[in-house]
Amino acid sequence: MMVVVAIIGLLATLILPRVLGRQEQAQIEKARADIQALSSALKLYKLDNFNFPSTQQGLDALRSKPGGDPPANNWKQGGYIERLPKDPWGNDYQYLSPGQHGDYDIWSYGSDGKPGGQDSAADIGNWDPDEKTG
Numbered sequence: 728m729m730v731v732v733a734i735i736g737l738l739a740t741l742i743l744p745r746v747l748g749r750q751e752q753a754q755i756e757k758a759r760a761d762i763q764a765l766s767s768a769l770k771l772y773k774l775d776n777f778n779f780p781s782t783q784q785g786l787d788a789l790r791s792k793p794g795g796d797p798p799a800n801n802w803k804q805g806g807y808i809e810r811l812p813k814d815p816w817g818n819d820y821q822y823l824s825p826g827q828h829g830d831y832d833i834w835s836y837g838s839d840g841k842p843g844g845q846d847s848a849a850d851i852g853n854w855d856p857d858e859k860t861g
Contacts (some may be wrong), residue, residue, distance in 0.1 A: 747849040751838075754815035757837045758851045761812045765789070765820060765833050766853055768807040775801040777823060778823045778832050786811055786822045786833075814851075828854030 749795035753841050768789045773779050778797040787793065790811060792802040814820055814835035826832030835853030844850065 734823050744824070754838070754847060755851060757815045758837075759855070761814065762822065762833050762851065763855050764808070764837070769831060770831075771803075772799075775799075775803055777801075780822075782824050786820060811816065826854075828852070 785794035824831040839848040
């Protein structure tokens with residue numbers, strides 16, 4: 728019985744770090760995919776309304792017609808995205824327009840929900856070298 732427990736413990740120490748590393752990578756990839764989808768929806772919004780939503784109008788402008796400036800006179804009935812996703816850690820995606828890295832910035836603060844960080848806690852945005860948006 729002790730031999731079986733030792734073998735299971737050994738396997739867990741070898742396999743668990745690999746599985747956890749894959750989970751973190753999957754969460755980062757999901758955030759990148761969400762940012763890509765939001766970016767595509769923003770581009771459609773701009774095609775109809777000639778501007779991106781302001782920071783104050785936010786990403787909610789993709790789901791419901793925003794008020795304020797810039798006006799969304801040609802806003803598409805039904806919106807530009809079915810639902811606003813949360814990042815893989817349950818937080819809202821951040822939006823800034825005009826952005827510091829382009830016309831707009833969309834980002835997640837990562838697993839810690841705070842600016843900066845490393846690994847899974849690092850910010851993930853449409854300006855990342857791995858991203859092709861923005």
